[in-house]
Amino acid sequence: MNDPALVLVAHGTRSSRGVEMIAALAEAVSARVGETRVAFVDVLGPSPQDVLTELDAPAVVVPAFLASGYHVHHDVHGAAAQFPGAVVTPALGPDPVLAQVLRERLVEAGWTPGDAVVLAAAGSSDPRALADVRRSAAMLASLLDQRVRIGYVATGTPTVGDAVRGAREDGASRVFVASYLLAHGLFHERLFDAGADGVTQPLGVHPRIVDLVAARHDRAAVLTRS
Template sequence: MAAPALVALAHGSRDPRSAATIKALVSEVKTMRPDLRIETAFLDLSKPSFDTVVDRLVKAGFDEIVVVPLLLTEAFHAKVDVPEAIAAATARHQGLKICATRVLGMETAFLEVLDVRLREALKDNRVRELDALVLAAAGSSDPLANQAVARLARTWGTRHKLPVTAAFASAAPPAAGEAVRAFRAEGRRHIAVASFFLAPGFLPDRVAELADEAGAVAVSEPLGAHPEVARVILARYAVGAVELVPV
């Protein structure tokens, strides 16, 4: 009996860099588990679509699928878009079992990746001193999702013994530029911004633009195709595969 297929389900973007990064991340996952059938799918804007991938897996003989949402917060996409896509897929294929795992979320392991990306940005900008940090995320109309980002920011700041502020690219204040200016108003001059996004796109670009305008000394790239992120995807899959086992 074959193990359930793993579908890494991302939101999708009009920016081709986003899909390319997601596919590179999933390639990392495939390298770690070559025994699994692993597919990349997107909810919108990028290809292949979730429906296309599910149809392909069913045609290949899979009747169990574990969907790992490549999302960093439990917001609208996780609570509405993913369940609706799964419900539509199971309605089309009689006998198909699909389990959606938790989103990638605010894993402490991601702090390691943030540090790697920030060190790269600091090196590129020849920055040797920091006196404040900003953790910039997408932002959500769901206050609980924003609070989760703020908690991660505090943990990250404690780790580096630096003051830190969470900032958001949309839906909630402060914006990255506002956060940088607030620190500068306190007399801090060496402020770096970390991009808590999975892949490049409009929102991370906007964060970088606003942070640069406000005087940030460095802005990191998104998490991207890093082995730590790949390991979290596989950890989510492992839990989902167990949930598919009949009791």
């Protein structure tokens, strides 16, 4: 039996660069696991229901989200529940792999040990998602061996700008924003207005993230064969 197709479900963005980044991630994953399709829960299509209907076969659905809030619990799981052959994996985050990539992105942006760090997340009204962001910040703090503040781009407090100002008020001479976003888009662009000394690139198409998505698929694929 062939491995089930992978459906990578992202939020969606009006940024062509962001859409291209998700497509590139799917292409890189497909080289590892076979057929990989992309779906979006907002802004643009196709929707998860559209893709799963077209496949009409067992599928592994991987939520390309860094925290599990409304979109994961309602949109992704709700769509997959309509298709008996679909298995939903955990979201990409929180995961130690993401902390490792965040550290690499910080170094690329010019961060050095001791510079203050703000983890910039999209935010959510769902407490489960906010708890996931706190876990991610703790993982990064452990890896960096220093405090990591949290700031939110869209929903939640403190904002990224407030978190940067808070770090400076506490005496930090340099502050770096670690973009806890998967792809380019409006949210990422907003980070450059936060007053930090540097902003990392989104997590993006990193080999470790490709490995993470592929591992999510491979573990769940077993369930589609049972």
